[in-house]
Amino acid sequence: MAISDSTARRYELSDPDVRLMLEVRDGSAEAFETLMLRYQQRLIMVLRHLMGRQDMAEDLAQEVFLRVYRSRARYVPGAKFSTWLFTIANNVASNALRGMSRRREVHLPASESGPWGAHPLEQLALDGSGGMPTRQLDKAEMRQVVQSAIEGLNERQRMAVLLSKFESLSYAEIAEIMEMTPQAIKSLLSRARGNLRVAIAPYLEDGSRPANKE
Amino acid sequence: MNGPVPEDDPIRDELVAYLDGEIDSEARRRLEGRLTRDPATRRELEQFQRAWECLDVLPAATVSESFASTTIEMVAVTAEREQSGWPLTRFARRHRRWTALAVGLVAGLLGYAVVAARWPDTDRLLLRERRLLERLDVYLEIDDIGYLRRLREEGLFTEEPYDASR
Numbered sequence: 001m002a003i004s005d006s007t008a009r010r011y012e013l014s015d016p017d018v019r020l021m022l023e024v025r026d027g028s029a030e031a032f033e034t035l036m037l038r039y040q041q042r043l044i045m046v047l048r049h050l051m052g053r054q055d056m057a058e059d060l061a062q063e064v065f066l067r068v069y070r071s072r073a074r075y076v077p078g079a080k081f082s083t084w085l086f087t088i089a090n091n092v093a094s095n096a097l098r099g100m101s102r103r104r105e106v107h108l109p110a111s112e113s114g115p116w117g118a119h120p121l122e123q124l125a126l127d128g129s130g131g132m133p134t135r136q137l138d139k140a141e142m143r144q145v146v147q148s149a150i151e152g153l154n155e156r157q158r159m160a161v162l163l164s165k166f167e168s169l170s171y172a173e174i175a176e177i178m179e180m181t182p183q184a185i186k187s188l189l190s191r192a193r194g195n196l197r198v199a200i201a202p203y204l205e206d207g208s209r210p211a212n213k214e
Numbered sequence: 215m216n217g218p219v220p221e222d223d224p225i226r227d228e229l230v231a232y233l234d235g236e237i238d239s240e241a242r243r244r245l246e247g248r249l250t251r252d253p254a255t256r257r258e259l260e261q262f263q264r265a266w267e268c269l270d271v272l273p274a275a276t277v278s279e280s281f282a283s284t285t286i287e288m289v290a291v292t293a294e295r296e297q298s299g300w301p302l303t304r305f306a307r308r309h310r311r312w313t314a315l316a317v318g319l320v321a322g323l324l325g326y327a328v329v330a331a332r333w334p335d336t337d338r339l340l341l342r343e344r345r346l347l348e349r350l351d352v353y354l355e356i357d358d359i360g361y362l363r364r365l366r367e368e369g370l371f372t373e374e375p376y377d378a379s380r
Contacts, residue, residue: 032289033282033286036282036285036286037282040277040281040282040285041274041275041277042275044275044276044277044281045274045275048275049272054276057275058277058278058281061281061285062281062284062285062288065285065289066285066288066289066292069289069292069293070292139271142268142271143271143272143273145268146268146269146271146272147272149265149268150269150272161269164234165266165269166269170236171231171234171236182236186227186230186231186236187227189230189234190226190227190229190230190231193230193262193265193266194226194230194262196265196266196268196269197261197262197265199265200264200265200268201261201264201265204261204264204265204268
């Protein structure tokens with residue numbers, strides 16, 4: 001869909017990152033480096049939690065930046081720069097996930113899995129069912145619970161949650177990135193957050209592990 | 215309503231949208247009325263909120279020291295590859311109109327040559343067969359070539375010498 005001059009002008013005026021990208025279009029290497037440094041951590045954060053692996057997140061983030069660079073000559077601002085960037089990231093991540101053989105393609109290597117191994121929720125349940133005294137979850141354990149809850153979501157739910165939570169994007173912006181309608185994003189996030197709630201709530205009931213988990 | 219909110223209750227969508235600030239004023243008013251009246255809905259909202267806040271424990275991304283430098287190197291390689299095809303592209307872009315005109319002219323000449331080679335020149339054909347055409351009316355009346363030859367032998371076609379070999 002062609003972008004009107006008025007739309008392009010509006011984003012150019014309102015978004016400093018769009019102006020930087022226009023400088024990249026006009027040949028500025030410094031502007032590209034500025035954008036890369038500004039977005040690298042945010043991009044890797046989303047990709048890290050989407051893919052479950054730091055190394056893969058960095059590889060994909062580099063692919064995203066390369067695509068940004070390669071498409072600079074055709075760049076016309078039809079959205080906020082971050083929306084455009086994460087649209088590319090969504091496509092790159094989707095392609096990567098499609099190329100993997102299993103849905104839950106990421107099994108954390110033992111060295112990255114924390115104190116409970118690759119299946120922390122199950123380990124917690126075993127510990128609880130053995131009648132071990134309950135205790136407050138420490139931050140590392142809670143982190144493991146939350147990471148497992150995120151990994152329990154499907155790809156689209158995970159992407160929507162990450163964009164909503166860590167990029168503070170609106171439903172309309174997430175819809176644009178994921179090529180869905182805002183109403184569909186609303187439903188998607190509702191299901192995703194419901195799943196997160198189901199996964200995490202037992203550990204929040206009284207700030208401790210559940211005594212028994214089926 | 216004192217029991218838990220049913221799984222398929224559409225109020226859950228509204229609760230999430232409410233927390234995300236993605237709800238219109240009318241829906242907000244209705245939802246806040248229900249929240250006031252129904253403790254189960256309040257508990258749902260609180261659980262959604264707490265689970266969402268738990269995501270804050272996720273670690274911030276770490277970026278390896280070499281990420282920026284390797285990314286820049288990859289971009290530089292890409293730029294270099296593009297640059298190797300740069301002069302022709304630049305020339306074509308700068309002289310776009312003349313380039314288009316030249317291409318059109320060449321295409322036109324080529325097309326003319328192809329058509330000329332394939333289609334017969336009717337004028338030349340007419341010139342070659344002029345003698346036949348001048349007497350075509352007569353020939354059409356006669357359907358026997360042997361009869362025509364006899365007429366020729368008798369000198370009917372006087373402007374040309376008789377040649378028995380023809």
